[in-house]
């Protein structure tokens with residue numbers, strides 16, 4: 001069977017969920033997966049990848065610091081050496097940084113942030129959003145190597161464990177750009193793109209101090225992230241990293257809760273592919289209710305604390 | 318230092334999608350256009366760089382003649398010259414073809430630093446900047462939220478899902494600009510007057526064949542009709558019930 005190289009991100013030796021999903025997407029095209037991991041803990045991570053369905057895992061070791069251009073060269077070389085038909089990565093900040101470089105080195109175009117992939121033999125077809133999801137395109141690849149990044153929370157990780165050969169290779173150290181330090185954020189804080197539950201607040205919250213309500217509701221769910229509309233990001237109430245929408249992040253969580261958000265077209269573009277949408281807004285005519293599965297018409301200051309208490313109680317049993 | 322900012326003319330974010338008769342493209346009737354949101358940040362960074370280190374800013378776009386409207390706005394803000402690589406269908410070009418056309422122009426201009434947007438908000442590739450850098454053999458920092466340039470090198474900050482990275486790089490380089498990097502200025506009256514003495518050149522470019530065929534374009538499936546479960550805090554139990562029973566979330 002021909003194979004696809006998948007760049008796998010990990011945290012101290014544990015593969016990130018987004019990368020496991022990317023391997024799942026590659027396997028679903030009936031190709032074998034050769035995983036590539038780099039950085040501190042690469043060997044530990046490589047040793048776990050059979051569990052996610054890889055048949056070979058290459059640990060790039062020996063580089064003290066991450067360089068995106070050096071890593072891209074190493075990956076492109078692995079694609080060539082293994083005669084791989086495809087290269088894939090998760091559409092994370094790191095995946096989106098590496099993938100276009102690998103694609104260019106292979107003189108292949110890149111299909112970014114795809115939400116569907118099928119293959120007939122080595123002929124690949126993808127589904128990807130245009131205009132931030134206002135339209136959905138089905139595209140076929142004529143690239144010499146099929147290169148794609150996969151949207152988070154869309155593809156399922158594989159449950160089928162494979163016997164996986166682990167190989168060590170020397171990472172290039174001649175990068176033109178080098179990541180010299182990383183200020184890691186508190187580990188419990190999930191990003192809106194990866195969290196299964198996103199609770200977002202808008203201008204209806206009246207001021208930055210009231211986002212405690214949003215944080216508390218997110219905390220009640222456990223694995224949840226807080227998001228925001230552009231209006232509150234522009235007002236400086238919340239960081240840009242939390243902005244959901246056409247000029248922010250596109251999210252597809254299991255559950256999206258919009259509190260005090262009107263539902264402007266640019267906001268909807270970023271969250272309409274969420275599995276379940278809940279809206280809390282005091283205006284029954286707010287456009288957000290048109291995409292919501294469940295709505296509560298009411299004052300956020302009254303509804304959200306009650307919901308937080310009820311979610312906590314529901315989680316107990 | 319020669320500085321380039323790449324901009325793309327895209328439909329405004331209010332534009333609604335309507336599928337064209339061929340089922341493979343979008344009907345653009347009634348659309349308004351703008352420079353992609355992040356390109357404003359790219360041009361601003363180019364002008365800030367000129368103000369700090371000296372040099373000249375060229376705005377380059379692969380797009381239709383009508384893009385002169387967006388280019389002119391950036392000339393009014395402080396860019397020096399504009400180049401339109403004339404292409405009536407820039408949205409149909411794949412990121413590889415766009416990056417190759419831009420790389421050829423950047424090389425011809427002898428630029429040392431190129432600023433592009435994090436993503437163009439029509440096709441949302443988020444790919445052209447890093448592909449351009451790779452074709453040029455240059456350093457690249459994507460999604461920069463902070464930048465310090467000095468002679469021959471630079472330091473940038475970029476945010477990932479897990480924290481903020483500090484990236485040191487050598488020039489020449491391509492920087493893809495994220496929100497937070499700067500606050501784009503408005504054109505001053507003096508700037509608007511100065512546009513008259515600036516030039517926008519229209520040029521041909523070498524068009525490489527696309528590696529993508531569009532099979533179809535559709536509207537996203539409509540979400541199934543939702544319902545209002547109630548009003549005020551009294552509706553919370555009904556919501557919990559729905560999340561548990563129908564949605565199987567809690």
Ligand SMILES: Cc1cc2nc3c(=O)[nH]c(=O)nc-3n(C[C@H](O)[C@H](O)[C@H](O)COP(=O)(O)OP(=O)(O)OC[C@H]3O[C@@H](n4cnc5c(N)ncnc54)[C@H](O)[C@@H]3O)c2cc1C
Pocket residue numbers: 201202203204205228229230231232243244245246247248249259260261262263264265266267270280281282283286298299300301330354
């Ligand atoms: C180029 C461009 C790009 C954009 N990109 C984005 C983007 O990426 N993301 C994005 O979100 N927006 C984006 N926008 C902005 C967008 O058009 C809206 O302005 C923005 O989404 C509005 O934010 P909001 O819903 O928080 O505020 P508003 O529209 O002011 O809505 C506030 C809502 O809160 C409700 N409310 C008020 N008080 C209460 C209360 N006590 N309890 C409950 N509800 C209450 C109101 O009924 C109202 O519906 C963009 C705009 C442009 C022009």
Ligand SMILES: Nc1ncnc2c1ncn2[C@@H]1O[C@H](COP(=O)(O)O)[C@@H](O)[C@H]1O
Pocket residue numbers: 323324325353355356359377378379380407412415419432433434435436437438440441442443444445446
């Ligand atoms: N047709 C184009 N002309 C000029 N610059 C472009 C073009 N397409 C993309 N770019 C630049 O590359 C950035 C990222 O675009 P993309 O990879 O298409 O999301 C844009 O913000 C522009 O700065």
